[in-house]
Each structure stands twice: as structure tokens, then as C-alpha cells.
Amino acid sequence: MSERNAARRVRVWEVGGGRQSPHIRLGALDRRARVAEPIGVAHKVKTDWAGRRVLVAGGLGFLGGALVTRLVGMGAQVRVLDSLLPHFGGSPTNIRSVAERVEVLVEDTRNRDAVNRAVRDVDTVFHLAGAAGPDTGAGDFYFEIDVACLGTWHLLAAVRCFAPSARFVLGSSHLVYSPDCAAPVGEESHTGPDTIFGAHQLAAEAYSGVYGRAHELDVVIARLTTVFGPRQRLHNAAFGSLARVFDSALHGEDLRIPGDGRQHADFLYVDDAVDALLALGQAPGARGLAVNVGSGQSTTALAAGEAVIAAVGRGRIRPLVDGREESEPTGRAFVPDLARLRSLGVSAPIRSFEDAVRETAAWYLGRPT
Ligand SMILES: NC(=O)c1ccc[n+]([C@@H]2O[C@H](COP(=O)([O-])OP(=O)(O)OC[C@H]3O[C@@H](n4cnc5c(N)ncnc54)[C@H](O)[C@@H]3O)[C@@H](O)[C@H]2O)c1
Numbered sequence: 001m002s003e004r005n006a007a008r009r010v011r012v013w014e015v016g017g018g019r020q021s022p023h024i025r026l027g028a029l030d031r032r033a034r035v036a037e038p039i040g041v042a043h044k045v046k047t048d049w050a051g052r053r054v055l056v057a058g059g060l061g062f063l064g065g066a067l068v069t070r071l072v073g074m075g076a077q078v079r080v081l082d083s084l085l086p087h088f089g090g091s092p093t094n095i096r097s098v099a100e101r102v103e104v105l106v107e108d109t110r111n112r113d114a115v116n117r118a119v120r121d122v123d124t125v126f127h128l129a130g131a132a133g134p135d136t137g138a139g140d141f142y143f144e145i146d147v148a149c150l151g152t153w154h155l156l157a158a159v160r161c162f163a164p165s166a167r168f169v170l171g172s173s174h175l176v177y178s179p180d181c182a183a184p185v186g187e188e189s190h191t192g193p194d195t196i197f198g199a200h201q202l203a204a205e206a207y208s209g210v211y212g213r214a215h216e217l218d219v220v221i222a223r224l225t226t227v228f229g230p231r232q233r234l235h236n237a238a239f240g241s242l243a244r245v246f247d248s249a250l251h252g253e254d255l256r257i258p259g260d261g262r263q264h265a266d267f268l269y270v271d272d273a274v275d276a277l278l279a280l281g282q283a284p285g286a287r288g289l290a291v292n293v294g295s296g297q298s299t300t301a302l303a304a305g306e307a308v309i310a311a312v313g314r315g316r317i318r319p320l321v322d323g324r325e326e327s328e329p330t331g332r333a334f335v336p337d338l339a340r341l342r343s344l345g346v347s348a349p350i351r352s353f354e355d356a357v358r359e360t361a362a363w364y365l366g367r368p369t
Contacts, residue, residue, distance in 0.1 A: 047278045050075030054281075055122045057081045057109055057155060058090070058129030059102070062232045063171065063224075065094025066270045067126060067277055072098035074278075081118040082129065083108040087143075089132055089233040109151030112158075119158035119166075124281050127155055128171040130204075133226075133238025134197040141196065148200035149207065156211045156219075167218045167287075168208065169280050174225050174266075174292065174334055176202040183264070184337035187223070187290045197238075205290065212288070220286045222277060225294035225336055229270030229356065230363035242267055242357075245308045249315030250364055256318050261302030263333035266294040269356035272349040276341060283344040291344065292336040297353045307354050311361035 054071055058064040059080030071078050078098075084090045084106055095102055107114035109129050119125060130147050152170070159168050177185050178192030193199045205221050212219030228242035234250070237243035248255040276293040280286050299307075302317065309315040342348075349356075 047074075047282045049278070049281075052076045052124060053079070053122045054124045054126070055079045055081060055118055056126045056128060057115075057118070057151075058088075058127070058171070060084060060090040060092060060094050060104070061128060062089045062094065062132065062229075063227055063270065063273060063277075064126070064128040065091075065231060066229070066274050067128070068095045068102060069098050070274050070278065072101050077103075079103040079105065079118060079122065081105045081107050081109065081114065087131070087136065087236075089136075091233075094231050109154055110146050112154045115151075115154040115158045116162060119155065120162040122163050122166055125155060125159055125163070125166055125168045126171065126277060126281065127152060127169065127204075130171075130200075131197060131238070132232075133173070133241055134175070134195045135239045136236050144196070144200060148204050152204040152207050153211075156208060156217065159217055160211070160215045164215075165218065167220060167281055168212070169220045169222055169277060170204060170208050171277075172205050172221050172223045172290070173198065173201045174223050174294070174336060176205060176223060177334075183333065183335035185292070185335065186337035187292055187340055218287050220280045220288075221290040222280050222293045223290055223336075224273060224276075225266040225268050225292075225334065227268045227270055227273045229360050232270070232360075234364075240265075242304065242308065242360075245305055246312065246360065246364055249308050249312040252314045254316050254318040255305050255309070257301050257305055261305070261317075262300050264298040264300055264335050265304065266296070266298055266334060266336055267304060267353060267356075268293065268295045269349060269351065269353075269360075276346045279344055279346045286344055289340065291340050292338055293341055293346075294336040294338055295349050295353065296336075296338050297349065298335050299353050304353075304357075307357045308361065311354075311358045312365070 049071055054076045056064050056068050056078060059068045060082040068078050068080060080102055082090050105118050109115055129151060131144065159166050175195055175198035176191045176193055178190045179194050181189040191202055193202055208219045208221060226241055232243045234243055234247040237247060245255060272295060273293065280291060305317050
């Protein structure tokens with residue numbers, strides 16, 4: 001194979017710098033992926049959502065859809081506000097099993113009137129409307145600023161006016177922390193993002209904190225690590241996401257791992273992320289806090305890649321040690337301190353990282369686990 005062709009076959013994992021994902025046809029893969037549903041497990045977090053009125057902004061996305069599905073299963077009255085713009089991972093299929101019991105507003109958080117209508121009379125707001133992570137394909141900073149900042153502001157202002165006692169849970173990211181923080185990184189650690197995405201998340205956090213304190217709102221900030229699982233989109237997946245690893249493996253392509261591959265990351269299975277969000281949606285002690293949300297199962301980039309390749313049955317690791325890749329922010333190590341999360345009643349995940357990877361691979365491959 002020529003150098004050029006070999007380079008084309010290499011998919012990049014955790015390498016930023018504005019590079020776009022190569023276009024890949026996923027038709028066949030997607031069709032098969034619709035066959036299998038994720039296997040349910042007993043969830044450890046006990047929260048009572050029966051009869052609660054909940055707004056999930058971004059509720060047709062990967063994370064939002066999983067949350068909506070679980071909330072409906074627990075008897076909540078769920079309203080979704082989602083723009084379904086193509087830059088994001090939103091799809092009605094993400095709530096397919098409960099769609100008839102959900103009120104869906106295909107609207108944008110940048111539309112203040114729509115947000116006011118959506119927030120009216122709810123008990124809880126989960127704000128998951130935004131980019132999943134760095135470089136997900138929008139490529140327009142003004143648009144991203146509007147979604148991250150204006151969208152969050154509209155939601156906060158609407159909560160103040162139309163649902164002042166509602167809990168407001170902001171889906172934020174570990175990328176708000178400075179890359180220089182020593183592991184494990186606690187919530188009081190230095191913030192100082194080195195990605196635009198992280199800067200947007202930190203701005204949304206700041207608005208939520210300042211506005212929440214000024215108007216005595218019940219705000220909680222969930223700083224999620226890297227979430228993965230069934231239904232996460234492969235095309236234009238965020239840099240640093242496990243979806244990029246799955247994408248490479250599923251297409252039998254080389255998987256480039258930045259640095260020496262020994263940097264530790266925390267990958268959080270979507271069911272466990274939902275558990276944590278549900279807990280943060282109700283735990284009285286969470287009010288006013290930023291809370292790290294992770295699995296606590298620290299995994300090296302190399303081990304994560306190997307687990308995906310083993311589960312998918314194809315793909316090949318090609319570690320890269322060169323200056324550029326090593327310096328990319330999403331290739332850096334991150335291990336969260338989860339003491340605060342645990343103190344709020346969210347225990348460690350039931351399944352291992354490898355089992356969660358197998359379950360995810362099975363979904364992508366469309367075969368039952
Ligand atoms: N997936 C992760 O690993 C991860 C990690 C940390 C934080 N988060 C945060 O969680 C949220 C959801 O992530 P995801 O992985 O589900 O992404 P996703 O792209 O799958 O879902 C985002 C959803 O938000 C909707 N949306 C985007 N902008 C909107 C707007 N202006 N108005 C209304 N709806 C809008 C999209 O249509 C989509 O359905 C994001 O805010 C992200 O920053 C995700």
C-alpha cells in the first residue's frame with residue numbers, strides 16, 4: 001500500500017486541531033445498528049421521578065435520549081426541547097421506545113420564546129443541548145458561542161421566570177479543568193480549559209453559577225468525563241470520544257493513539273451517566289455544587305483501544321509518539337476525584353469497562369450480547 005493510501009486508512013483518535021472526520025458511508029452499519037437494544041441492568045441509584053415534570057433540553061441527543069428514556073420509564077412527564085440541527089447527534093430514534101409518551105418541541109435554545117414555553121411549570125431542567133465535545137463539526141465559533149452561552153442564558157432566565165423552584169442541572173465537561181491539574185482532579189481544582197469547547201462549557205458554568213446565586217435558583221453542574229455507549233453517533237464524533245475509536249475499529253482502520261498510550265482517562269458508560277444525572281436531579285446536597293461525574297475506572301488509552309478492537313473483532317492500534325499528537329488536549333490524561341459524587345449517593349458502576357465496551361460494540365454491530 002502506498003504511503004498516501006495508508007494515510008487515508010488511518011483514522012485519528014484524540015487528535016484535534018480542526019481536522020474534519022473523513023466522510024464515511026454508514027448506511028449498512030446504521031441499518032444493522034437499529035436491530036439490537038442495549039441490555040438493561042439494575043441501576044443502583046434510587047430516585048423518585050413518578051409524576052415529576054421534567055424538561056430535557058437536548059433530549060433527542062445521545063445522552064439526553066438515554067435520560068429521557070429512563071425518566072419516562074420511571075413515570076416522569078417529560079418534555080424535550082431539541083433543535084435537531086445536523087451538527088449534533090440528535091435523532092428521534094434516540095427516544096424511539098418512549099416517543100409516544102414524550103412531548104417533543106423541535107426548537108432551539110437560542111429562541112427565547114421557545115425556551116420560555118418549554119420551561120413553564122417544570123420541576124426539573126436538564127440542560128444537555130450543545131456540542132458533545134471538541135470539534136464535532138459545526139466549525140462556526142459564533143454559532144457555538146450562541147448555543148453554549150445564549151442558550152444557557154435563555155434557559156436560566158426562563159427558569160427564574162416560569163419555574164423558579166425547579167432544579168437546573170447543567171451538563172458540563174471535565175474539559176473545563178486546566179490540563180496541568182494533578183490527578184485525581186477534584187472540583188476545587190484549577191479551571192483553565194485548553195479547548196474552545198471547554199471554554200464554552202466554563203462560560204455556561206459561570207453564567208449558571210452567577211445567575212443562580214443572584215436569583216436563588218437551584219443549580220447543579222455535572223462535569224462529565226467521556227461518555228460512551230449505544231446510540232452515540234460515529235460520524236463527526238467528538239475528539240477524545242470512544243466513538244471515534246469504535247468508528248475506526250468498525251471500519252477496520254488503523255487507530256492512532258496519541259503519545260505513548262499510557263495516559264489514563266475515565267470513560268463513562270451512558271447508563272451510569274444517566275444514573276448520576278438522575279441523582280444530581282434530586283439530591284438535596286447537590287444544590288449549588290459542581291460535581292465530577294465519571295466511572296472511577298481509570299483506563300489507559302491503549303487499553304481502551306485494545307478493548308474496543310477485541311469487542312468489535314477488527315481494527316489495529318498504531319501508537320504515535322510525535323510532538324503534535326502528544327500536545328493535543330484531548331489526548332491528555334484525566335482522572336477525576338469522585339468523592340463528591342459518591343457522597344451524593346452515586347456508587348461505582350456495576351459493570352466493568354470491558355463489559356460496557358462489549359455491550360456498545362454489540363449495539364453497533366447489531367447483534368445481541
Ligand atoms: N458525550 C459526552 O462524552 C459528554 C461529555 C461531557 C459533557 N457532555 C455534554 O452533554 C451534552 C450532550 O452531549 P451528547 O453526547 O448527548 O451530544 P449529542 O450531540 O448527541 O446531543 C446534543 C443534543 O442537543 C441538541 N442541541 C444542540 N444545540 C441545541 C440548541 N441550540 N437547541 C436545542 N437543542 C440543541 C442536539 O440536536 C442534540 O440532540 C452536551 O452539552 C455535552 O457538552 C457530553
